[in-house]
Amino acid sequence: MAFEGLAERLQSTMKKITGKGKVSEQDVKEMTREVRLALLEADVNFKVVKDLIKRIKERAVGQEVMDSLTPGQQVIKVVKEELTELMGGEQSKIAVADRPPTVIMMAGLQGAGKTTTSGKLANHLRKKHNRSPLLVAADVYRPAAIDQLETVGTQLDMPVFSKGTDAGPVDIAREALEQAKEEHHDYVIIDTAGRLHVDEDLMDELAQIKTAVNPDEIFLVADAMTGQDAVNVAESFDQQLDLSGVVLTKLDGDTRGGAALSIRAVTGKPIKFAGMGEKLDQLEPFHPEGMASRILGMGDVLSLIEKAETNVNEKQAKELEEKMRTMSFTFDDFLEQMGQVKNMGPLEDLMAMIPGANKMKGLKNAQLDEKQLVQVEAIIQSMTKAERQDPNLMNASRKKRIAKGSGTSVSQVNRLLKQFNEMKKMMKQMTNMPKGKKGKGMNLPFM
DSSP states (O other), X not given: OTTHHHHHHHHHHHHHHHTOSSOOHHHHHHHHHHHHHHHHHTTOOHHHHHHHHHHHHHHHTSHHHHTSSOHHHHHHHHHHHHHHHHTTSSOOOOOOOSSSOEEEEEEOOTTSOHHHHHHHHHHHHHHHHOOOEEEEEOOOSOHHHHHHHHHHHHHHTOOEEOOTTTSOHHHHHHHHHHHHHHTTOSEEEEEOOOOSSOOHHHHHHHHHHHHHHOOSEEEXXXXXXXXXXXXXXXXXXXXXXXXXXXXXXXXXXXOOOHHHHXXXXXXXXXXXXXXXXXXXXXXXXXXHHHHHHHHTXXXXXHHXXXXXXXXXXXXXXXXXXXXXXXXXXXXXXXXXXXXXXXXXXXXXXXXXXXXTGGGSTTTTTOOOOHHHHHHHHHHHHTSOHHHHHXXXXXXXXXXXXXXXXXXXXXXXXXXXXXXXXXXXXXXXXXXXXXXXXXXXXXXXXXX
């Protein structure tokens, strides 16, 4: 997870103050010192940290906090609100032109992930907003960039406008816009050239493309792994192009994350999206409040809902609820649900989005082993169609055959069958609960 080191440090600091009946100025002073050190270690800009700590201190020792029944919790609320504000306050949504197509220009240094991010953004717009994007290969200096974008387009079954390396990038952008109008595309996403560092030639070319197509959005694609360099690059690009937003890549990596916390404060430009992996569906709208909550171990409900909406079919969800109500939920249905959960990303990332999951007994320090899911899948797939529909058919010889076929043991097969039956009963109870009382959550049969 992004910000892992920062999250651990801040959560540990917050824990010390949570249960306090009274919070003194000295408590706040010690807490803000720890927060300051944690942020600086995470590579957050020094001036940004200084301003943030000043605001937290002022609010945390105010009468509203000191006189409240739960001052410790009030202090944490202040920290969360200030972290949220630091990252932009509210989610900054993508622009929609009055007359389509909406033109998005992708800029950034070489190696930041512009080409892949262009594909991810196109995929997001199509899946989430039912749009029809046109990808534009305008990096004529690096033939591999054109090939890469065309490969991405093929993988996504999405059109790519390309004229090879002979045409000029300004002409390519202009002609692509004309084609998009003729073919009624909603969005045009222009993948521009990058350099190893900011230089005058690059900026001149980007400025010419901007003049030619008058983009509705100019996104800087910045590598979160580069720390403060990402902030400096953002400043340089913003001065030349007047950016409308930033897309942070590699936010899933082993990064200290300070760039994400600093970019908005230093440039004033919102972080619009975050790349959370290499796959073409791993781009998430950036929710400042959700990210602040995740850093403090409070979950990120908005991102979790968005993931679920993207990966879960509404018709299938209604059918599933009916099966749960009538106790006709089968191993085939469970296999389908496992597939949808896996499509939502790594289990550890999903758990980080669930409020309070870090405090749940047994999960706090648990390493969520996805091999267990593979074992469960193997057992189910080793069953016959009839066995998956009716687990009551299972006898000793069938269980032995399934264990052998899945590379597991009979005791593991028995455990799965027992947990599956318990889960079915729980599902029925949940679906029969009056509205407002469904909230206990159910255990998936992990082995």
